[in-house]
Amino acid sequence: MRGESTPRLREALEEDIVAGHLRPGQRLDEVSLAARFEVSRTPIREALIQLAASGLVEIRPRRGAFVVLLGPRALIESFELMAEIEAACGRLAARRATPEDRAALAAAHAACAAAVADADAARYYPANAVFHQAIYAATANRVLAEEARRLQVRLQPYRRLQLRVPRRMEASFAEHEAILAALLAGDGAAAAEHLRAHVLVQGERFMSLLGALQAETDADAEAG
Amino acid sequence: MRGESTPRLREALEEDIVAGHLRPGQRLDEVSLAARFEVSRTPIREALIQLAASGLVEIRPRRGAFVVLLGPRALIESFELMAEIEAACGRLAARRATPEDRAALAAAHAACAAAVADADAARYYPANAVFHQAIYAATANRVLAEEARRLQVRLQPYRRLQLRVPRRMEASFAEHEAILAALLAGDGAAAAEHLRAHVLVQGERFMSLLGALQAETDADAEAG
DNA sequence: AGGGGAGATCTTGCATACATGATCTTGACT
DNA sequence: AGTCAAGATCATGTATGCAAGATCTCCCCT
Numbered sequence: 001m002r003g004e005s006t007p008r009l010r011e012a013l014e015e016d017i018v019a020g021h022l023r024p025g026q027r028l029d030e031v032s033l034a035a036r037f038e039v040s041r042t043p044i045r046e047a048l049i050q051l052a053a054s055g056l057v058e059i060r061p062r063r064g065a066f067v068v069l070l071g072p073r074a075l076i077e078s079f080e081l082m083a084e085i086e087a088a089c090g091r092l093a094a095r096r097a098t099p100e101d102r103a104a105l106a107a108a109h110a111a112c113a114a115a116v117a118d119a120d121a122a123r124y125y126p127a128n129a130v131f132h133q134a135i136y137a138a139t140a141n142r143v144l145a146e147e148a149r150r151l152q153v154r155l156q157p158y159r160r161l162q163l164r165v166p167r168r169m170e171a172s173f174a175e176h177e178a179i180l181a182a183l184l185a186g187d188g189a190a191a192a193e194h195l196r197a198h199v200l201v202q203g204e205r206f207m208s209l210l211g212a213l214q215a216e217t218d219a220d221a222e223a224g
Numbered sequence: 225m226r227g228e229s230t231p232r233l234r235e236a237l238e239e240d241i242v243a244g245h246l247r248p249g250q251r252l253d254e255v256s257l258a259a260r261f262e263v264s265r266t267p268i269r270e271a272l273i274q275l276a277a278s279g280l281v282e283i284r285p286r287r288g289a290f291v292v293l294l295g296p297r298a299l300i301e302s303f304e305l306m307a308e309i310e311a312a313c314g315r316l317a318a319r320r321a322t323p324e325d326r327a328a329l330a331a332a333h334a335a336c337a338a339a340v341a342d343a344d345a346a347r348y349y350p351a352n353a354v355f356h357q358a359i360y361a362a363t364a365n366r367v368l369a370e371e372a373r374r375l376q377v378r379l380q381p382y383r384r385l386q387l388r389v390p391r392r393m394e395a396s397f398a399e400h401e402a403i404l405a406a407l408l409a410g411d412g413a414a415a416a417e418h419l420r421a422h423v424l425v426q427g428e429r430f431m432s433l434l435g436a437l438q439a440e441t442d443a444d445a446e447a448g
Numbered sequence: 449a450g451g452g453g454a455g456a457t458c459t460t461g462c463a464t465a466c467a468t469g470a471t472c473t474t475g476a477c478t
Numbered sequence: 479a480g481t482c483a484a485g486a487t488c489a490t491g492t493a494t495g496c497a498a499g500a501t502c503t504c505c506c507c508t
Contacts, residue, residue: 062469062489064489074367084368254459265492265493
């Protein structure tokens, strides 16, 4: 067997979780996964441990591994942390962005604009992620950028639901405009504030959506 | 063998690294560790993977595990990230600290004061860590607090060297006074600024210390 | 004498085996 | 009929075995 199957497994599982193929709360059985990927339990276990460390999976001793299901409180707190991290990125990026960084930011913003023009939400969300990653890169701080990226991945499974929030895409894009302007103007404080608000409002809208979905689910449960 | 040896191993290794028993850059041989802890390689491997995820260890494929040795650039970036995280903690803690949180902050500060009065650096540094953790706790955001704690642990092996910076303890304590005052006054912006500066200055002093030590080592190498 | 390469040795990465704790099933009792 | 307990069943946690890559050594060649 050629080596290095663990990284492949980790990426495949991460992809499945982030893409929503594996739902939050779902149990991840080592034996089934081993069968599915045609490897032994050992590399599966190692991949699961890594995913647990990155916050996508929770391992309960002797009980198994589960796709992390963030409760309302943990979700709020995670969005708050994300808001602070992104604000920090904005502060630093505004001061340090190189001409290349600025070009990348503008290009990512343009990609978002194209998606908005086509009202193509399925294209907007990846473009949005790229825009944010361009901000991380412009901080010239890889440790910070990596931290931001990890949090982004961790929240990805929940962001997907936002596709259902009406007119969220247009609102998000308008916020991006203000963020980009502040960044290009080198105004760190403004960029930080716009980013903080941008992420927090996402979190809030998401939470209210979650409440609506929960009510819906409860109603279904009663009806059924 | 009764189960659950991996968490114990992880903590023991983390302790050894943070306490400086295992030096940055040192190789961690699975077989030796297994012999030392009287377990098989399997739980050792799993503990190492977890430590790699928390940033204390680096695993190079097919090459083995090494205690992470942050280069100058990564160190600067890590301190910068820490400064931003702590600033965020300060902002939120100033607004949200409960009476219990305030009491804990005051108590931690008093412990620092006692160590300063006795000029006892060995006691000051743990007390300092407790003070900062009290700030994290006061944010009422466990996700953020956990993130801060993880970074604190990650930088711990390097902070130890600061014991050698002259009058650093007094300077640190003076900065704590300003931080505590802002927190108790509910002034989030001031608390954030004081904390950011506090951590950044730590990082800067640390880096210059590192430069001095490096020069010393080089001189020794030439002399030897 | 120094550098490079072939073979030996060692370590990691993965597979498999086994034991213990968790879960599920079944049956008895209230 | 419902509940609880004991046994069966199963999954996890750990140990051990094995193959392949990395490192080290030593010798040959320039």
